[in-house]
Amino acid sequence: MxxxxxxxxxxxxxxxxxxxxxxxxxxxxxxxxxxxxxxxxxxxxxxxxxxxxxxxxxxxxxxxxxxxxxxxxxxxxxxxxxxxxxxxxxxxxxxxxxxxxxxxxxxxxxxxxxxxDLIVDRSAFDRIIQAGGYISINTGNPVDANSLPVDKNLADASFAAAACIGCGACVAACKNSSAMLFVSAKVSHLALLPQGHPERKSRALNMVAQMDKEGFGGCTNTQACESVCPKEISMTNIAKLNSEFIFAGLSE
Amino acid sequence: MSLTGIFLITFLVVHVGINACIWANDGGQMFNLASHFMATTIVIRIIEVGLFAGLLLHIVQGLVVEFQNRAKRKIGYAVPMGNKGSKWYSRSMGLLGTLLLFFLVVHLKDFWVPSRFMDLPTTNYDGKEVANQYAELIRIFHNPVAVVIYILGCASLMYHLLHGFQSSFRTLGVPNGKYINLIRNFGFGFSVIISIAFAMMPISVFLDWVT
Missing domain, CATH: 3.10.20.30 (Beta-grasp domain)
Structure with missing residues (x-):
């Protein structure tokens, strides 16, 4: 060039x-x-x-x-x-x-x-992660990888969600200042893998509660977030978060 | 929001079906009998109360969502993002909903209020005395102003549904990796077809396509 x-x-x-x-x-x-x-x-x-x-x-x-x-x-x-x-x-x-x-x-x-100037305080994202974006169960010593079979498609979907770098562009682009793409990426990333299953209900409920507490808006599915995401996190994660949240809310 | 939206969508299917009776070209007999059935059947009247409750809930939820979300960004951008990444109608559901609400007031005043609270002229089919809603419809839709208002109402409905249909399923967490194309394409077809079908009613009356 x-x-x-x-x-x-x-x-x-x-x-x-x-x-x-x-x-x-x-x-x-x-x-x-x-x-x-x-x-x-x-x-x-x-x-x-x-x-x-x-x-x-x-x-x-x-x-x-x-x-x-x-x-x-x-x-x-x-x-x-x-x-x-x-x-x-x-x-x-x-x-x-x-x-x-x-x-x-x-x-x-x-x-x-x-x-x-151009620096914003994004510690709200840290507090959302602290509310449940982790696995706290004891998984014991490393075991042979093949002892825990994982569907390749789910592993790929989890990996794609894990690519989120938490930059906040989704919030910046959303007309509602919603953090749903970020939260959904973190929830999907863990919920799709076996190690994330035991805490999936409390994770979805607690992370959404913290998201609301931090003052982010609700998702109205305009898709602006997906279009600007540097890691191309998909909106399908938001539907996944919604189903995780609804299921957890109804059964917890 | 999504549940009440889907409930109202199911009502639209019934509404367009009843209205399509005007195209039977039988002097309004089928339409009048269908209207009579809707107006006099007790189950329908009970559902009607549910419909108004659903509509009211949808409006209240919409207002709450719109104002709560707007309040989340006190200082806006100097350069708005505009259509870079989202459709104008996806961002304008509050505006489209408000237009639809205004349209609904006109629409209820035109048809629902007279049929419930006024004595419309009746007509007789095989000894059965029914209100002549069809004559009302022909009279109202020969007014060009009404036709334009109804077409604009249908356009608002189409754009409201273009976003609302697929969005409601996403909100309900339908696994849209698998079904998203089906939902999106069906939603697009549904929104366009049902809105055009509604808009064709005043147009076909105004142009004397129905007799």
């Missing part, structure tokens, strides 16, 4: 801390390489801001290879930017051309309060 340079207008949400009001600030950046990643482009802006004695734009990032789920920017009306099945750190500047305007906002949801 041909290398090119570009100048961009960035409109970025700036907010000093969780208490302050926040506003959009506009920055011009020049000589941005098409081979840079999106976060490197923000790095370039931040180095300039530091040189100029200004406060750099705060944003979450860690692995920069799409597996940690930390980066979280809502770019031009889409969580994680324009590419499909992609995190912000995997977004490259070749997605843009000279003269483009890019609006960057933090995830918006009451359950994800802004800490500073």
């Amino acid at each position: 041909e290398h090119y340079k570009m100048g961009l207008t960035l409109k970025i949400w700036r907010q000093k801390n969780s208490q302050s009001k926040g506003h959009f600030a506009t920055y011009k950046v020049e000589d941005i390489s098409s081979e840079m990643s999106f976060l490197e482009m923000i790095d370039v802006l931040n180095e300039r801001l530091i040189r100029e004695g200004e406060d750099p734009v705060a944003f979450d990032h860690d692995c920069r290879e799409g597996i940690c789920g930390t980066c979280s920017m809502y770019i031009n009306g889409r969580p994680h930017g324009p590419w499909h099945a992609n995190t912000v750190c995997q977004l490259h500047m070749r997605a843009y051309k000279d003269g483009d305007s890019i609006t960057i906002e933090p995830w918006r949801a009451n359950a994800f309060p802004v800490i500073k």
Whole structure:
């Protein structure tokens, strides 16, 4: 792919801390390489801001290879930017051309309060996991894998659900700020495997209760979450969560 | 929400079936007899109470869901996501439901209130005296304003069902890995066909296709 340079207008949400009001600030950046990643482009802006004695734009990032789920920017009306099945750190500047305007906002949801600029507090997800996203039974010493037969299709479905990196794009995309795709991925991942069976009822009930307590909305099946998920978690998990929850609610 | 929605969907099937009697082209005899049966059978009248209860519950649930969910994002986005990833009608169920509610008020005023609380002119079939609902229908649907309102009502119904049908099954946790295509395709066909069938009633009366 041909290398090119570009100048961009960035409109970025700036907010000093969780208490302050926040506003959009506009920055011009020049000589941005098409081979840079999106976060490197923000790095370039931040180095300039530091040189100029200004406060750099705060944003979450860690692995920069799409597996940690930390980066979280809502770019031009889409969580994680324009590419499909992609995190912000995997977004490259070749997605843009000279003269483009890019609006960057933090995830918006009451359950994800802004800490500073583009960083939001996603500890609500941790508390949902703490409510039941684990297996606490004693499974004993390692046994021969073949002693516990698992259907390959179920193992694949469980693995696909386990790919969730907890980035929160599903919440950011949902008009209801619902965390159902996240919760359903965690519930499905464990409920589909034999080791997850003994606690499947309490897991579904407790994780949904915690999800509601954290202030996430309810799912109305618009499918926006699935379309932006960097790990392509399927909406079928939400139906699975619903059946787990209904069954547990009726039989517990 | 999903259970009351499915209950109301089953009612639509009965409703469209009765209404289709106007196309018998027998001067309204079949339609009037069917209307008479619906109006005078005690079991139907009991079910009617259940229908209104279901409708009311659906409306209340819808309002609660809509306002609770809206309150979960106090600060919105400067650039909305729009149609990137979801259909406009999936995001507009509250609006479509409200339009349907307005339409229902007009519809009940046009047909249900006169048939229950007013003395409609009667007609006689083989010695059986029945209310002439058919004449009412012909009179109302010769008004172009009414025809437009009914067509808009049917369009709202179609989009409401396009999302609502498949969504209700997802909410109930139907294993949609296996059945999702069946539910989606059947739901699409059902929503379109039933809405067009309803819309064709005022249209065919207005254009004098039924006699």
